[in-house]
Each structure stands twice: as structure tokens, then as C-alpha cells.
Amino acid sequence: MPIVHFSRRYHFSSSHRLHVDALTEEQNYATFGKCNTPRGHGHNYVLELTVRGPVHPETGMVADMVSLKQAVQERVLTRFDLQNLNCDPVFADLVSSTENLCRVAWKLLDDVVTSPAVLEQVRIEETSNNSFEYAGKEN
Amino acid sequence: MPIVHFSRRYHFSSSHRLHVDALTEEQNYATFGKCNTPRGHGHNYVLELTVRGPVHPETGMVADMVSLKQAVQERVLTRFDLQNLNCDPVFADLVSSTENLCRVAWKLLDDVVTSPAVLEQVRIEETSNNSFEYAGKEN
Amino acid sequence: MPIVHFSRRYHFSSSHRLHVDALTEEQNYATFGKCNTPRGHGHNYVLELTVRGPVHPETGMVADMVSLKQAVQERVLTRFDLQNLNCDPVFADLVSSTENLCRVAWKLLDDVVTSPAVLEQVRIEETSNNSFEYAGKEN
Amino acid sequence: MPIVHFSRRYHFSSSHRLHVDALTEEQNYATFGKCNTPRGHGHNYVLELTVRGPVHPETGMVADMVSLKQAVQERVLTRFDLQNLNCDPVFADLVSSTENLCRVAWKLLDDVVTSPAVLEQVRIEETSNNSFEYAGKEN
Amino acid sequence: MPIVHFSRRYHFSSSHRLHVDALTEEQNYATFGKCNTPRGHGHNYVLELTVRGPVHPETGMVADMVSLKQAVQERVLTRFDLQNLNCDPVFADLVSSTENLCRVAWKLLDDVVTSPAVLEQVRIEETSNNSFEYAGKEN
Amino acid sequence: MPIVHFSRRYHFSSSHRLHVDALTEEQNYATFGKCNTPRGHGHNYVLELTVRGPVHPETGMVADMVSLKQAVQERVLTRFDLQNLNCDPVFADLVSSTENLCRVAWKLLDDVVTSPAVLEQVRIEETSNNSFEYAGKEN
Numbered sequence: 001m002p003i004v005h006f007s008r009r010y011h012f013s014s015s016h017r018l019h020v021d022a023l024t025e026e027q028n029y030a031t032f033g034k035c036n037t038p039r040g041h042g043h044n045y046v047l048e049l050t051v052r053g054p055v056h057p058e059t060g061m062v063a064d065m066v067s068l069k070q071a072v073q074e075r076v077l078t079r080f081d082l083q084n085l086n087c088d089p090v091f092a093d094l095v096s097s098t099e100n101l102c103r104v105a106w107k108l109l110d111d112v113v114t115s116p117a118v119l120e121q122v123r124i125e126e127t128s129n130n131s132f133e134y135a136g137k138e139n
Numbered sequence: 140m141p142i143v144h145f146s147r148r149y150h151f152s153s154s155h156r157l158h159v160d161a162l163t164e165e166q167n168y169a170t171f172g173k174c175n176t177p178r179g180h181g182h183n184y185v186l187e188l189t190v191r192g193p194v195h196p197e198t199g200m201v202a203d204m205v206s207l208k209q210a211v212q213e214r215v216l217t218r219f220d221l222q223n224l225n226c227d228p229v230f231a232d233l234v235s236s237t238e239n240l241c242r243v244a245w246k247l248l249d250d251v252v253t254s255p256a257v258l259e260q261v262r263i264e265e266t267s268n269n270s271f272e273y274a275g276k277e278n
Numbered sequence: 279m280p281i282v283h284f285s286r287r288y289h290f291s292s293s294h295r296l297h298v299d300a301l302t303e304e305q306n307y308a309t310f311g312k313c314n315t316p317r318g319h320g321h322n323y324v325l326e327l328t329v330r331g332p333v334h335p336e337t338g339m340v341a342d343m344v345s346l347k348q349a350v351q352e353r354v355l356t357r358f359d360l361q362n363l364n365c366d367p368v369f370a371d372l373v374s375s376t377e378n379l380c381r382v383a384w385k386l387l388d389d390v391v392t393s394p395a396v397l398e399q400v401r402i403e404e405t406s407n408n409s410f411e412y413a414g415k416e417n
Numbered sequence: 418m419p420i421v422h423f424s425r426r427y428h429f430s431s432s433h434r435l436h437v438d439a440l441t442e443e444q445n446y447a448t449f450g451k452c453n454t455p456r457g458h459g460h461n462y463v464l465e466l467t468v469r470g471p472v473h474p475e476t477g478m479v480a481d482m483v484s485l486k487q488a489v490q491e492r493v494l495t496r497f498d499l500q501n502l503n504c505d506p507v508f509a510d511l512v513s514s515t516e517n518l519c520r521v522a523w524k525l526l527d528d529v530v531t532s533p534a535v536l537e538q539v540r541i542e543e544t545s546n547n548s549f550e551y552a553g554k555e556n
Numbered sequence: 557m558p559i560v561h562f563s564r565r566y567h568f569s570s571s572h573r574l575h576v577d578a579l580t581e582e583q584n585y586a587t588f589g590k591c592n593t594p595r596g597h598g599h600n601y602v603l604e605l606t607v608r609g610p611v612h613p614e615t616g617m618v619a620d621m622v623s624l625k626q627a628v629q630e631r632v633l634t635r636f637d638l639q640n641l642n643c644d645p646v647f648a649d650l651v652s653s654t655e656n657l658c659r660v661a662w663k664l665l666d667d668v669v670t671s672p673a674v675l676e677q678v679r680i681e682e683t684s685n686n687s688f689e690y691a692g693k694e695n
Numbered sequence: 696m697p698i699v700h701f702s703r704r705y706h707f708s709s710s711h712r713l714h715v716d717a718l719t720e721e722q723n724y725a726t727f728g729k730c731n732t733p734r735g736h737g738h739n740y741v742l743e744l745t746v747r748g749p750v751h752p753e754t755g756m757v758a759d760m761v762s763l764k765q766a767v768q769e770r771v772l773t774r775f776d777l778q779n780l781n782c783d784p785v786f787a788d789l790v791s792s793t794e795n796l797c798r799v800a801w802k803l804l805d806d807v808v809t810s811p812a813v814l815e816q817v818r819i820e821e822t823s824n825n826s827f828e829y830a831g832k833e834n
Contacts, residue, residue, distance in 0.1 A: 004238045005272040013544060015432030015459035015501070020753055031754055033761060039501035042432035042459005044544050054278050055242070058159055059170055060234030065269075066172060084432070084456035095755030099699045103750070116278075127430065127461050130760075133700040139749050139811075143794045144828040152405060154293030154320035154362070178362035181293035181320005183405050193834050194798070197715055198726055199790030204825075205728060223293070223317035255834075266291065266322050282516045283550040298614055309615055311622060332556050333520070336437055337448055338512030343547075344450060373616030377560045381611070394556075408621075411561040417610050417672075421655045422689040471695050472659070475576055476587055477651030482686075483589060533695075569822065571710030571737035571779070595779035598710035598737005600822050640710070640734035683708065683739050 001054035005120060006062045008049055010072050012081035015042035016096040019086075040084065045098075046125040047076065047105060053117030063117045075108045098126045102134035110136070140193035144259060145201045147188055149211050151220035154181035155235040158225075179223065184237075185264040186215065186244060192256030202256045214247045237265045241273035249275070279332035283398060284340045286327055288350050290359035293320035294374040297364075318362060323376075324403040325354065325383060331395030341395045353386045376404045380412035388414070418471035422537060423479045425466055427489050429498035432459035433513040436503075457501060462515075463542040464493065464522060470534030480534045492525045515543045519551035527553070557610035561676060562618045564605055566628050568637035571598035572652040575642075596640060601654075602681040603632065603661060609673030619673045631664045654682045658690035666692070696749035700815060701757045703744055705767050707776035710737035711791040714781075735779060740793075741820040742771065742800060748812030758812045770803045793821045797829035805831070 017040035018032035028036045035041065049072065053062040079088065085096040094100050105122045113119055125131040156179035157171035167175045174180065188211065192201040218227065224235040233239050245261045252258055264270040295318035296310035306314045313319070327350070331340040357366065363374040372378050384400045391397055403409040434457035435449035445453045452458070466489070470479040496505065502513040511517050523539045530536055542548040573596035574588035584592045591597070605628070609618040635644065641652040650656050662678045669675055681687040712735035713727035723731045730736065744767065748757040774783065780791040789795050801817045808814055820826040 002242055003276045003278050007270045009268040013458050013460050015457045034499035039504045040432045041430050041499040043430050044461045055238045060236035060239045062238055082451035082458040087456045097755035099750045100755045129704040131702045137698045139698050141798055142832045142834050146826045148824040152319050152321050154318045173360035178365045179293045180291050180360040182291050183322045194794045199792035199795045221312035221319040226317045280520055281554045281556050285548045287546040333516045338514035338517045340516055375616035377611045377618055378616045407565040409563045415559045417559050419659055420693045420695050424687045426685040472655045477653035477656045569736050569738050571735045590777035595782045596710045597708050597777040599708050600739045638729035638736040643734045
């Protein structure tokens with residue numbers, strides 16, 4: 001069966017602050033610059049999920065877009081949209097960088113599509129010029 | 140010789156309806172939702188072809204953009220732009236999903252570039268938030 | 279009080295066919311070209327509403343975005359998204375051009391915001407290169 | 418002399434919270450919804466300035482882009498980029514809505530171009546679907 | 557009859573150099589900065605024409621898009637696309653600023669639509685952050 | 696450690712001419728068409744760098760965005776922005792095609808990130824419809 005990738009974009013607006021408690025104020029500023037500003041800043045994030053799977057011979061589809069949308073809404077958008085990421089328990093001991101946000105999204109959505117389709121990649125745009133991708137790989 | 144990927148985007152506007160004749164009305168609606176509406180709906184599709192090949196040592200190019208454009212115009216755009224996809228013979232027994240549209244475009248364009256360049260991937264954006272990719276792979 | 283314009287974009291995907299019953303087949307083709315193809319074609323339309331009004335001195339807002347979204351959903355998106363425009367009664371005797379779609383949207387949404395805010399303009403993008411605006415003006 | 422409008426876009430990322438101290442918690446939530454979440458959220462704002470003026474007969478320009486950029490950097494971007502808008506003194510008693518942010522930007526930049534050119538309009542995109550314009554008009 | 561604005565975007569890629577022969581090298585650099593570099597630089601220009609007119613009661617259209625496209629192709633795109641603007645006779649004694657390019661396009665296209673429709677405005681994007689508009693007005 | 700890809704976009708505007716000295720005028724035109732116009736044309740190029748690396752366990756980052764930006768500014772943007780590519784020594788004997796521009800950017804930036812992160816890919820958009828990628832591979 002032919003293998004197709006399907007990608008879908010979702011949007012959410014959140015605030016965050018890059019900060020490591022174990023570092024001094026100076027070290028934090030040296031590491032994160034203005035992204036360490038105490039009261040935080042924010043972004044219009046774009047989350048793009050890529051699903052890989054065989055095209056169903058009858059329906060012509062790789063994944064059910066409606067159930068995917070519901071799961072992303074429940075697990076990610078309701079949780080992070082119009083919120084401060086740093087206040088979420090998952091970022092209690094984890095810098096709320098977009099690299100880490102990709103990893104968090106991957107864990108929340110890893111099983112979001114049903115076999116034989118699989119989640120291939122999570123991509124998050126932080127601004128129109130910055131983006132990050134995570135595909136569940138470790139080195 | 141250095142290997143470069145070249146991608147080019149083309150635009151067409153078509154209508155379609157997601158529908159399987161072998162399913163009942165209820166089953167079709169359960170599978171495709173409003174995309175099963177009898178008289179169809181439509182999209183501004185973006186077709187992006189990616190070609191992979193060595194950079195020609197004299198001309199500095201991977202592929203001839205003019206002949207590529209002509210072939211895409213003749214084989215794909217003239218055929219599908221401002222048309223109803225479901226009326227095309229290729230979709231007589233095939234759901235006109237964008238997954239299948241990618242496969243159809245791949246078959247029509249597989250030999251569109253001359254060796255040593257090869258067609259690497261067909262990508263189609265259905266909306267600004269939905270896209271699909273096919274690279275000729277079977278599982 | 280300061281006057282601010284607020285614009286909000288909504289998305290829907292529909293099919294249509296440009297056709298005048300009173301014209302012959304040849305006249306229709308001469309007028310509309312391939313946009314007259316019998317089974318139609320389609321677009322990802324973007325509807326942008328512009329509201330003009332004074333900034334509320336306490337809330338700092340010109341209009342209530344939530345009630346606006348609900349009205350647009352009920353009056354326009356539910357009605358036209360994933361549908362064939364030509365099948366809608368409003369286009370029974372009216373060419374489903376985007377010029378006319380702007381006029382239809384204006385009539386459906388003219389009273390959508392509450393005084394002192396007013397609907398200033400309806401703008402519809404048919405493709406990324408074509409757009410139309412209507413502001414309720416007659417000549 | 419011919420009159421031309423020149424528009425230039427600038428980008429900044431900030432957090433904010435829509436909240437009126439004089440309202441109760443319930444009233445704030447009824448007015449602003451999730452945009453009232455205590456720890457705030459954020460956006461990638463796009464500030465677009467439009468300048469109107471005669472084309473200089475020798476240089477062919479309406480305004481000096483370099484001095485404009487410096488002024489916007491000093492007066493707006495350095496102040497708000499990667500910051501929490503609510504912490505800025507200008508928003509101490511003013512809701513940090515994008516309507517009000519337009520008014521603040523107008524006041525900070527009103528004299529930014531030298532005669533005979535004038536600032537015509539301030540436009541701020543809050544998200545890719547929401548934008549606001551202020552042209553210094555009162556009703 | 558209802559009045560609608562129709563806007564259409566066209567694309568061309570040209571090079572240019574901002575330079576005034578009557579100024580010294582130092583004066584040119586002080587005025588135009590790196591845009592005065594002797595061998596020039598270039599842009600992907602976007603030309604957006606806005607036409608205003610009554611909606612034709614039978615065809616539902618404001619202007620004939622096909623004849624408009626042909627005129628823009630013949631008068632503007634064939635002339636400037638993939639060319640150096642400074643080599644065109646119209647810029648022999650005129651700085652090839654985008655302000656002036658708007659004025660040139662206006663003169664070339666002023667009569668491009670047939671009455672009762674009229675050309676309302678020429679807008680040119682020089683980059684994704686810079687744009688210019690000319691509507692035939694003098695002060 | 697989790698492996699994340701980070702991509703960052705940079706913008707520059709340059710002119711160029713596709714031309715091979717060893718070919719006749721006719722051969723050059725047959726190969727490059729209007730892109731061979733003697734005085735050249737230009738583009739708003741977008742350079743997108745993709746860096747691959749492990750997420751630092753403390754800072755949550757893959758690469759230092761500030762030092763990356765400085766290096767790209769010094770090595771690429773200052774050199775090519777608002778310039779004619781053909782006048783740069785690197786294109787003295789090399790066609791200034793975007794394929795070759797990708798290779799040049801790769802060589803200039805190959806060591807731009809510090810281990811364990813690596814430069815994964817250089818991608819350049821020549822226009823909104825054309826893009827090229829180079830990942831340092833030879834065939």
C-alpha cells in the first residue's frame with residue numbers, strides 16, 4: 001500500500017520565560033538574554049503534526065482528521081492556549097524552550113493516531129523565522 | 140558532484156467530493172463528514188514538486204525549470220485547474236482525497252525530469268493548514 | 279473617544295460555477311472562460327470582516343470577538359463551508375462570483391456588531407492573488 | 418507633487434493579560450474569557466506603520482527608512498519586545514488590549530517622520546487572523 | 557448598483573540601484589546607504605492593482621480579469637520582469653525607488669480597465685516588510 | 696538525549712545574472728532564458744539554516760541563537776545583502792544560480808554551530824514558489 005505523510009497545523013498563543021532556577025541571575029541572562037525577562041513574553045505558536053501511514057484502499061485516507069483534531073484540542077490546545085507555559089506542571093523543572101515544548105507535545109500526542117498510522121514528527125513554529133522539530137529520536 | 144534538492148510550487152483550484160459508492164449514505168457521512176456533501180466543495184490546491192539531482196558543473200542547475208513547468212502545465216494544471224476532480228476518469232473508482240491526488244500527480248509526473256535528476260516527492264497543500272506528501276513508497 | 283478598526287479573518291472551502299442561465303453556452307464561455315466548467319471548481323475562501331468603533335474606556339475593546347465569531351459561524355460558515363455555493367437559494371438567480379459573495383456576506387452580517395460599533399467592510403480572498411471588498415456602497 | 422503611502426512592518430513578541438482591576442473576577446472572565454488567565458499569555462505582534470507624503474523630486478523617496486527604523490527600535494521595540502506589556506507603566510491603568518496598544522504606539526510615534534511626510538496609520542496584527550488599526554481619529 | 561473593489565496581485569523579479577547622478581558619491585551613500593551599491597541589488601516585487609466599479613447586474617463581475625492580466629503582462633511584466641530597472645528609459649532621469657515604480661506603473665495602467673470601472677490604486681511590495689501605494693493623487 | 700532540529704530564517708536582497716562565459720550568447724539564452732539578461736535581475740532571498748543536536752539538559756536549547764545570528768550576519772548577510780552576487784569573487788567562475796548559492800552558504804557556515812550540534816541543511820528560497828536545499832552531500 002502507498003505510504004503518504006499527512007501534516008496538520010494548529011495554533012495557540014502562550015507566554016513563557018526562559019529561566020533555570022539553579023543558575024544565578026547573571027548566568028540566566030547570559031544564557032537566555034531578554035528571553036529571561038522576569039515577567040515573561042509570548043508567542044503565537046504553530047504546532048504542525050506529521051502522520052505517516054498507508055492510504056486506506058477504500059476511504060483514500062491516512063488518518064481520521066476529526067478524531068486527530070479532538071485529541072490535539074483536548075491534550076494540547078485547551079492546556080496551553082492563552083496560558084503561561086511556565087505555570088504548567090510539566091515545566092516545573094523543565095525550561096519552557098520550544099525545544100522542550102516539542103518534546104512535551106510528542107509525549108502527549110505519541111499515541112494520537114491509530115495503527116497502522118504513526119506520529120512521524122512534531123514541529124513548532126515559535127515565530128515566522130524560528131521553528132523546531134522533534135521526531136522521538138534520542139542520540 | 141554536489142546533490143541539491145529543488146522544489147517548485149504550482150497552483151490550481153478545483154472542486155471535489157469525498158464519497159465511496161460502495162458505502163451507504165450514513166457510512167459515507169460517518170467517514171467523511173461534511174466533505175461528503177453531495178454537490179461538493181473546493182480548494183485552492185498548491186502542488187509542490189521536489190527534484191533531487193547533481194548540480195551541473197557548467198550551468199549550475201539541477202533541472203530545467205522551463206521544461207518542468209511545461210510538463211506540469213500539460214499533465215496536471217490543464218487537466219485539473221478549474222475542474223471537478225470527481226469528473227476526471229482517474230477518480231472514477233478512486234476517492235478524490237488529497238492523499239490519492241498526490242499519488243495521481245506522482246504517476247503523471249514520475250518521469251518529468253531527465254536523468255540524472257529524479258522526482259523526489261510530490262506535496263499538495265489542500266488548505267493553509269493541511270498538506271500531504273507522497274514519495275512513491277509502498278509498505 | 280478614539281476610533282479603532284478591528285479586522286478578523288475566517289476561512290471556508292466551497293465550490294462554485296460562474297454561469298448565467300440567460301446566456302448561451304458560447305456566451306457563458308466567452309464571459310467566464312474555464313470558470314464556467316459545468317461541474318464547477320472551488321476555492322479556500324478567506325472572509326475578513328472590518329469593524330469600526332470607539333474603544334470602550336473600561337474594557338479597551340471595540341467589539342466582542344466571541345459573539346462576532348458565533349454570528350459569523352452561524353450565518354456564514356455553517357451555511358457555505360464545504361458546500362457548493364450555486365446550490366444555495368441566494369445564488370439561485372445570482373452569479374456566484376466573489377463580488378456577489380461579498381454582497382451576500384454583507385447582507386447576512388450587516389447588523390452583526392452592536393452600536394456604537396459598525397460593520398465597515400467585507401473582504402473576501404478567492405485565491406492568494408485575488409481579493410474583493412464591499413462596504414455597502416451603491417453608485 | 419505625487420502623494421505616496423509607504424508602509425513598513427516591525428515584529429515583537431510580548432505577553433499580556435486582559436484585566437480590569439475595578440471588575441470582579443467573574444466580570445473579568447465574562448468580558449475577556451481565557452484572555453483573562455492570571456499569569457497571561459502572549460503573541461508575536463506585527464506593527465505596521467503607514468507614512469503618507471510627497472515623493473521627493475530628487476531622491477524619489479517619501480521618508481528616510483533608516484531614521485524611521487531607529488526611532489521605532491528605540492521607542493517601541495526595545496520597550497515592548499520580549500516583555501510583559503502589563504508591567505509597562507503605560508498599561509498601569511489601561512487594559513493591554515491591542516486596540517490600546519495601537520493608541521500607545523500612535524502616541525509614541527506620531528512625530529516620527531519629518532514634514533511634509535506624516536504618520537497616517539498604525540496597524541497591529543495580534544495573530545495571523547486578528548488585526549487593529551488606529552489613525553489618530555476621535556469620534 | 558453596488559460598488560466593489562477588486563484587487564489582483566502580479567509578481568516580477570528585477571534589480572535596481574538607488575542613485576542620483578547630480579549628487580556626489582558621498583551624498584548618494586548618505587542618502588541611500590547600501591541601496592546605492594554600484595552594481596545594484598534586487599527584489600521579488602509584488603504588484604497589486606485595485607479596481608473599483610459597479611457589479612455588472614448580469615455577470616456579477618466588476619472587471620474582466622483576463623483582459624486585465626493581458627494588459628499587465630504586456631505593459632509591465634514583460635518590460636520589467638527579470639530586468640534591471642535602471643536600464644529602462646523611464647528610469648533614465650528618475651531614481652528607481654519603489655515610490656517612483658508605483659508612479660510609473662500607474663501611468664502605464666491608468667486606462668487598463670474599461671468604464672465604468674476605474675483603476676483605484678497601485679500597490680507594490682518591495683519586500684515582505686516594505687510596501688508602497690499610489691492612487692494618482694498630487695498635493 | 697533527545698535530538699531536535701532547529702531552523703532559523705534570514706533575509707537578504709541581491710541581484711544576479713545566470714551566465715556562462717564559455718558559452719555563446721545564443722547558448723546562454725537557450726540555457727537560462729531571460730535570467731541571462733545582461734544587466735541582471737534580483738530577488739528577496741530567504742536563507743533557512745537547519746541545525747541538529749541534542750537538547751541541553753539544563754538550558755533546554757540545541758544551539759545558541761545569538762552567536763548563530765552573528766555568524767550568519769558576518770559571513771553571509773553583510774557580504775551578499777544589497778549586492779550583485781556576480782561581483783563577489785566566489786562567483787567569478789561559478790554561475791550564481793541558487794543551487795550554487797546554497798553550496799557557497801554551506802561552505803561559509805559549515806562550522807557555524809559548536810559540537811555536539813551540527814549544521815544539517817541550508818535551504819534558500821529564491822521566490823515564494825522556488826526553493827533549493829543542500830545538505831553537504833556528494834554523489
